[in-house]
Amino acid sequence: MQVYNAPLRDMRFVLHELFADDQFDAGNSAAFAEFTPDLYDAVLEEAARMSQEVLLPLNASGDLEGCTLENGVVRTPSGFREAYRLFREGGWAALASDPQWGGQGLPETVNKLVEEMTCSTNLSFGLYPGLTHGATTALESHGSEDLKQAYMPKMVSGEWAGTMCLTESHCGTDLGLLRTRADPQEDGSYRITGSKIFISAGDHDLTDNVIHLVLARLADAPKGVKGISLFLVPKFLPNDDGSVGPRNGVQVSGIEHKMGLKASATCQMSFDDAKGWIVGEPNKGLSAMFTMMNTERVSVGIQGLGVNEIAYQSAVAYARERLQGRALTGPKRPDLPADPIIVHPDVRRMLMTMRVYAEGCRAVGQWASRALDTQKHGETPELRARATDFVALMTPVVKALFTDLASEAANICVQTYGGHGYIREHGVEQFVRDARITQIYEGTNGVQALDLVGRKLAANMGRNMRPFFHAVSNLCEDMAGEGDKALAAQTAALQQAFGALQLTTATVARRAMKDGNEAGAAATDYLRMLGLVAMGYTFLKAARIATAKVAEDDGEVDFYRAKLITASFFFDRILPQATAGFLAIKSGAGSTMALAEDAF
Amino acid sequence: MKLLVPVKRVLDYNVKPRVKADGSGVDLSNVKMSMNPFDEIAVEEAIRLREKSGGGEIVVVSIGEAKAQETLRTALAMGADRAILVVAEQKVEPLGVAKLLQAIVAEESPDLVILGKQAIDDDMGQTGQMLAGLLGWGQGTFASKVEVADGKVAVTREVDGGLETVSLTLPAIVTTDLRLNEPRYASLPNIMKAKAKPLANKTPADYGVDVAPRLETLKVVEPGKRQAGVVVANVDELVMKLQAMGIAK
Numbered sequence A: 001m002q003v004y005n006a007p008l009r010d011m012r013f014v015l016h017e018l019f020a021d022d023q024f025d026a027g028n029s030a031a032f033a034e035f036t037p038d039l040y041d042a043v044l045e046e047a048a049r050m051s052q053e054v055l056l057p058l059n060a061s062g063d064l065e066g067c068t069l070e071n072g073v074v075r076t077p078s079g080f081r082e083a084y085r086l087f088r089e090g091g092w093a094a095l096a097s098d099p100q101w102g103g104q105g106l107p108e109t110v111n112k113l114v115e116e117m118t119c120s121t122n123l124s125f126g127l128y129p130g131l132t133h134g135a136t137t138a139l140e141s142h143g144s145e146d147l148k149q150a151y152m153p154k155m156v157s158g159e160w161a162g163t164m165c166l167t168e169s170h171c172g173t174d175l176g177l178l179r180t181r182a183d184p185q186e187d188g189s190y191r192i193t194g195s196k197i198f199i200s201a202g203d204h205d206l207t208d209n210v211i212h213l214v215l216a217r218l219a220d221a222p223k224g225v226k227g228i229s230l231f232l233v234p235k236f237l238p239n240d241d242g243s244v245g246p247r248n249g250v251q252v253s254g255i256e257h258k259m260g261l262k263a264s265a266t267c268q269m270s271f272d273d274a275k276g277w278i279v280g281e282p283n284k285g286l287s288a289m290f291t292m293m294n295t296e297r298v299s300v301g302i303q304g305l306g307v308n309e310i311a312y313q314s315a316v317a318y319a320r321e322r323l324q325g326r327a328l329t330g331p332k333r334p335d336l337p338a339d340p341i342i343v344h345p346d347v348r349r350m351l352m353t354m355r356v357y358a359e360g361c362r363a364v365g366q367w368a369s370r371a372l373d374t375q376k377h378g379e380t381p382e383l384r385a386r387a388t389d390f391v392a393l394m395t396p397v398v399k400a401l402f403t404d405l406a407s408e409a410a411n412i413c414v415q416t417y418g419g420h421g422y423i424r425e426h427g428v429e430q431f432v433r434d435a436r437i438t439q440i441y442e443g444t445n446g447v448q449a450l451d452l453v454g455r456k457l458a459a460n461m462g463r464n465m466r467p468f469f470h471a472v473s474n475l476c477e478d479m480a481g482e483g484d485k486a487l488a489a490q491t492a493a494l495q496q497a498f499g500a501l502q503l504t505t506a507t508v509a510r511r512a513m514k515d516g517n518e519a520g521a522a523a524t525d526y527l528r529m530l531g532l533v534a535m536g537y538t539f540l541k542a543a544r545i546a547t548a549k550v551a552e553d554d555g556e557v558d559f560y561r562a563k564l565i566t567a568s569f570f571f572d573r574i575l576p577q578a579t580a581g582f583l584a585i586k587s588g589a590g591s592t593m594a595l596a597e598d599a600f
Numbered sequence B: 001m002k003l004l005v006p007v008k009r010v011l012d013y014n015v016k017p018r019v020k021a022d023g024s025g026v027d028l029s030n031v032k033m034s035m036n037p038f039d040e041i042a043v044e045e046a047i048r049l050r051e052k053s054g055g056g057e058i059v060v061v062s063i064g065e066a067k068a069q070e071t072l073r074t075a076l077a078m079g080a081d082r083a084i085l086v087v088a089e090q091k092v093e094p095l096g097v098a099k100l101l102q103a104i105v106a107e108e109s110p111d112l113v114i115l116g117k118q119a120i121d122d123d124m125g126q127t128g129q130m131l132a133g134l135l136g137w138g139q140g141t142f143a144s145k146v147e148v149a150d151g152k153v154a155v156t157r158e159v160d161g162g163l164e165t166v167s168l169t170l171p172a173i174v175t176t177d178l179r180l181n182e183p184r185y186a187s188l189p190n191i192m193k194a195k196a197k198p199l200a201n202k203t204p205a206d207y208g209v210d211v212a213p214r215l216e217t218l219k220v221v222e223p224g225k226r227q228a229g230v231v232v233a234n235v236d237e238l239v240m241k242l243q244a245m246g247i248a249k
Helices: A008-017 A037-055 A057-065 A080-089 A108-121 A123-142 A145-157 A285-321 A345-377 A381-417 A429-439 A445-456 A459-482 A488-514 A516-552 A557-574 A577-586 A590-594 B037-053 B068-078 B094-108 B127-135 B188-194 B235-244
Strands: A068-070 A073-075 A160-165 A181-184 A190-200 A209-218 A229-234 A236-238 A244-247 A250-255 A266-279 B002-006 B009-011 B033-035 B057-064 B082-087 B112-116 B138-149 B152-159 B162-169 B172-176 B199-202
Touching: A008 A037, A008 A108, A008 A345, A008 A557, A037 A057, A037 A080, A037 A108, A037 B068, A037 B188, A057 A080, A057 A123, A057 A429, A068 A250, A073 A250, A080 A123, A108 A123, A108 A285, A108 A345, A123 A145, A123 A160, A123 A209, A123 A229, A123 A266, A123 A285, A123 A429, A145 A160, A145 A209, A145 A229, A160 A190, A160 A285, A190 A209, A190 A229, A209 A266, A209 A285, A229 A236, A229 A285, A285 A345, A285 A381, A285 A429, A345 A381, A345 A516, A345 A557, A381 A429, A381 A445, A381 A459, A381 A516, A445 A459, A445 A488, A445 A516, A459 A488, A459 A516, A488 A516, A488 A557, A488 A577, A516 A557, A516 A577, A516 A590, B002 B037, B002 B094, B009 B068, B033 B037, B033 B068, B037 B057, B037 B068, B037 B112, B037 B138, B037 B172, B057 B068, B057 B094, B068 B082, B068 B188, B068 B199, B082 B094, B094 B127, B112 B127, B127 B138, B127 B172, B138 B162, B152 B172
Parallel strands: A160 A209, A181 A209, B002 B057, B002 B112, B057 B082, B082 B199, B112 B172, B138 B172
Antiparallel strands: A068 A073, A181 A190, A190 A266, A209 A229, A229 A266, A236 A244, A250 A266, B009 B033, B138 B152, B152 B162
């Protein structure tokens, strides 16, 4: 069964405690001066209620029913309209948006925790407001004042939804190939013609209007990615008073039948002389779209975290009640016909693995969210620049690491249930199907790894790496200096993995200068290594805080003891994978590339 | 129209209570607490009555530990206008609560006091009735429908065997049953506004009320485990078994 209670205590831990001394401290800036920790707690509490009571009950039913296309109109599953109305009227769609457009202006640190809850309880649902949020980000950064005035308030409030239309049937990752055409009109608008596929939330019945951000090519545009422009194309053209006017030339030509995420409508869209307006400058569309993509990539990582958490909780619930066999050390529950399977070490291994993935990703995600806030609201230009570097580095890591671990966790959850996980009745195979797409969309995880190794490491002589490397080495030095015996082994483990990462970074950089394939073959392992070290950093910080709290005995000892044990499991059983990555990368690209193509 | 709504901070209804090892009470350390669900219904009803009457004020009151402030903020986020917190660290029994509310009513002069019919922690179910007695006001308890018109309130009550409607002259006391309404979710803007709404901190001494307990709790134990049942073949066998247990003659 799908079991979820929002992990509010751990959320408060990462939000208030874990990074209290972090360099990215925009939480204290003027932008958030009027907000207090107890306000954030109240927001998280109510978001938890909404997620658990409104979204979770629609997760399995939405999966079963799916979306339908009737007479050119997409219908979402039963209950989604009402849930969206509650979500929008509650102001949740506008949580982190700029108050200038009617948003609540809360920090990303809080927003990402709320997103996690939404994605745990109903990933399909979360896509609708998520894409709108991404679209408003691009529009806010690159749109003309007129466009912003006309669209931002309604999109921020969630009254109108947004999409991003990139992919065409022949071009996904390589957008330079795209063919959709834009012809300038005398009134300054454009006519857009072409077909797009895989458009999430391309059409639906949740809002009165859908605003598409479409990549297209002007007639005189240069070939490749330097000839792409971004256009805003509404489903209905707005009247001067802001109401919904005549239908534009945008049609849904079909919806995709997918492995999972069935309550999210994935549409084929056809634009036929549709009226649109340019967003940003001609031929600069890709960079405008990447404003949106980068926001979305972090959010996709959070989607993974969300699924990871519900998979963990659902597995724990089953492991507690499923009675099979006896503990290896003798019966634990002689009063019952068999022991609950949670007594078995291999079941514990599965539960602990999911648990450290969820807690580790939550902490790393929070760290990245702090940088997202600080790149906007940090006090000095230097701090903002440092935060921007860190966001650039961590975006592919959050996206790929969190979603790879989520898929793994979803599969482990099914494994915990055994055959009862494989059948549909308990609803946990849905996690596997839903999580699967997060490794693919918004740039496959392979592309994320290439982005990390090919762009982020090399850019500005490795400047992006500095905030991360400094933080890890400072913590290791501090801990070694403190002479804390209890955490000495964990500090040493992190130091070792960090040393291996530094060495690998230098090796990859050196080899890549001579042979691009070396970077490509190392990329995925390298991203995982960096992710493991980032998680190790947060677990060591957490363990340090928890040790002090346990000594204080402040009444929440159970929480901090559990945190210490969870951290130990990470250092004992998960972090050693960094060494495997080190060895694998060290071997080079040779055996990966050696086999002749026709020998496959 | 002015409405007064007392709210209590209780163990969340989703939490399985655990009895303290020494049997002195329920263990409340580090467990989720929230607003008594019947009180949530009372707050919701007050908001609806204010919406219908086109204006007025909703004052929420909580009596208990300082953390009850969170419960009051929840009520303010739902839509109440201001809050009074009477801090009493020891347990206050229904009579003490009713006397404090009587004093607050004297200060606030509400047209209607809406209470939950009982709190889900101790299930006393007495406060509303005691308050009505102390004030000498009419009471409509276990309400499933509340309509205010022309200085009167019509309260449809869930009684054994059906529904009973009573008409009370305002000011009056109403206690809520489960089916009266479905409480709203607090909206994000309202959660944020709630921070700025006034919340007055008081003590029982401010109202000159003695809240010392009149009752002594001897022991708190978990409910006994249910024994497995038996299936009987027919009515005769059932009667025989009941006779053997001394339940039927």
